[in-house]
Structures are given as C-alpha cells and as structure tokens.
Amino acid sequence: MSKVFMPAQPDELWGILDENPEAVVYAGGTDLLVRLRSRFTKPDCLVCLERLDDLKGVKADDDDIFIGALTTHREMLNDPIIQKDLHILTHALKQLGSPPIRNMGTLGGNIVTASPAGDTLAPLYILNAQLEIGSRNSTRRAPIESFILGPGKVDLAHGEILSRVVVRKVPKFEVHHYEKVGKRNALACSVVSMATLMNVSSNNLISNIRLAWGSVGPTVLRFGDIEHFLVGKPLTVEGLSEAINMIQELVKPIDDIRATACYRREVAGRLLLRLLKYSV
Amino acid sequence: MISNLLISFELNGKEIHIEAQPDRRVIDLLREDLGLTGPKESCGRGDCGSCSILVDGFVRLSCLMLAVQLNGRKIVTIEGLYGPKGLLHPVQDLFVELGALQCGFCTPGMIMTIIDLLNSNPRPSRDEIREAISGNICRCGAYQKILDAVETISERVSQR
C-alpha cells in the first residue's frame, strides 16, 4: 500500500476518490483491516472515513430517524433516539463483537461488509431501512434489500459512499426481539439469527409481524408469505407450528465451519417459538 | 513511490511527531518505533484485546488502526498510567494486591479496557464487568481474580 488519506470534509473525499480510481474506503477498519491482514485484499490506496463528522450521529424529524453511516456501534447504543424507538437495533448491537469492536465498528461498515451474519442487517431489513448513497454530485436512496446483493456484494460504484440510514418511525411495534445463536456470547459470528417486530392483540392473536433471518442464506432473508400467514394466528405453539415448517422449507443455509445447514434449518424455524414469551 | 506521513499526537501526555509509512499499524508504531511494549499483539485481528489502548478516552484495538488515525488524538497506553510520583494507578494496585494475573500478557490490554469501563460506569456490577472484558482474552484464565479486582474498586468507589 502506498497511500492513505483521511479526509475531514466531503469535498476532500470526492477529490481523493476522483484522483485514485483504485482507492478503497474504510470506517472502523474492523472488517477491512482484518481482510488486509489475511491478504484477501491488497489495495494500493486506502481512505479512512473516520473524520467525516457530517456522517456521524443520530437525528430524527417527525417521520424519520437518520443514522450517519460513520456512527459507531457504541454511539448508537448510547443514543437516546435509538434507545427510545429502535430497541430491535440495540438488542442486536449489544451482541455484536465485543466492547472494543463496538467502539470502532460502524453501522455503514456492517452494511457494506454485507455478511449474511452481520448483526445489524436483519433488524434493518424489518425496519424497512432506506440507505442514502452519496457521491460528488448526487444522493440516491435504495432499500437495504436491493442494496445488498450477496455475501460481500453491494450496489455501490466507485466514487459513491454510504452516507446515512433512514428508518420510518411508524408503524409502532410493541415487541422488538433479536436473537442470535452462536458458539459463545461475545466475539462470535452468528450461526442463525432472527429479528422480529410484532404486535399482539389482547386476545393473544398476532396482529402485525415482520421477521428476518441472518446466516441462513446468501443475504438476510425475509418472507412476505410467512408474515402474511401469521397475521391473525394465536401466539401459541399450535398457532406457530405450521409457520415453523414453512420457514424450514424456505431458508437456504449452507454447511460451514460454524454449523451444518441441517442444524441451521432446524434452529431457524424453532427460533419462532421464542416469541411465545410475549404472549398475553 | 511511497512517501512517509508525518503524524502528530499526544502519547501518555507527551507531544509526538513521527514519520510513518502509510501502511504502518498503530501497534507497530507504538512497539517498534516508540518503544512502548505494553500493548501486545497476539491475534492481530481484533479477537483478543491484548493490543488495547485508549484513544481520546475510549478503548480501541491498536492492531486494527493505521498510524494516520492517531493524528490529533490523545493516546494512553499502560505506560501512561503512572501518577506524577511514579505511583501505580488504583486499578494496577488492585491487580497486584489481589493477584489478578498469572503470566501478565493480557494485563496491559485488560487494564485499558477496565479504565474505559470505569470512566463510563464507576460502579459496574459483576455481570457488567464480565461483559466489558468480553473482548479481552486471558489465556491463563485469571478471569475470576480480574472480576474480584474490578469489583473491589467498584465497592471502594461506592464507600466513598
């Protein structure tokens, strides 16, 4: 590597990216610098984004919450807006990596890494998160599920960076549930994860539900059919059993060093039973 | 051609101006160029915490930072914890008093993490301590003694 830049202003960044077509950007470096070390990537020019203060922090207006891509996991965990409205994200962030990893790693880095095990992703899918992608002359928006194309693959051109994540405040959900199954609690990549937003009526029927799974396909998976099917069903073992079978049919896990496909398929379905604790 | 970068930061209270190659990692700069061998490299990939340092008061992993990222920051390593009269920091004192180490290899990183914890939460519970040090691996397994030491600090704070 022969060059490294650390722009503090967007204009400076666009200039660097124009002049260095091979430049690779990084934020916290907790994915990229690990990959550099294992020599999977050997860029000649790196651009550290950590001083771009415009891309940090959490804001809200009446309708939306805006999270800067450079916001670290720790900053999100400590943020009052996220603590109040996005419990699903705090549940996931508490289980991401370890304290030093959360001090360094950013939301943007987690999204662009596009690992099927990325802990913020399943929550962002069910929050219907929109991503703002900036470049010198324009800003475009894309829903997260169309931005992430596969493991490590995203719809981002050279000269573009992920600038913000936008989440609508409505509808409101009573239940924000995130569960990660891994080999140990800290510093463990998920074997399967499931994120849920749900409302349950006073007679224990599911009135509204969104579900997404991590680590059981090339990207996070969300199934409209299952969400639709579950509406109106009682939140009981019987009420969930058919959906469990449907999930086990639909997920596309693989065998890897952490677990077998068969185990992941079994667990992906059964994680639904964890929602029974919210029955009324 | 690779040109060196000039990097300026505060290290354990002293101003530092030093040249570094663009791909110099902070751990290498500290250990090899500045002679501070407190931060240690074990895994070099974020898994173990033995390279932990404080950057503007927050614990970070020096194996996953490039030297440029130090520019303008305040860095504290275990070497910077001595008080003005060469006294140990209270956390170090308790590690010694309660024997919260065996080989000591994880200790410099562990202590930096604990200082970050105590800054944001002066009276952590045993579970909070456990959670806070979950990114610092102790291969000797001195965890119970480490928890005892931090818990004792926490108790002393509450008695004050």
Ligand SMILES: Cc1cc2nc3c(=O)[nH]c(=O)nc-3n(C[C@H](O)[C@H](O)[C@H](O)COP(=O)(O)OP(=O)(O)OC[C@H]3O[C@@H](n4cnc5c(N)ncnc54)[C@H](O)[C@@H]3O)c2cc1C
């Ligand atoms: C020990 C360890 C444990 C971990 N545990 C977990 C875990 O439990 N769960 C989990 O989900 N992840 C985990 N990770 C992975 C990593 O910490 C997270 O994915 C983190 O959020 C990455 O953020 P970053 O800012 O460090 O990314 P970087 O390493 O800085 O960047 C990652 C990728 O994103 C790109 N990028 C970053 N920011 C932008 C931007 N704004 N615009 C465009 N491209 C960008 C970079 O080019 C790079 O390709 C772990 C990593 C380590 C080292």
Ligand code: FES
């Ligand atoms: S050497 Fe940095 S975390 Fe292990």
Ligand code: FES
């Ligand atoms: S005391 Fe030996 S590694 Fe912790």
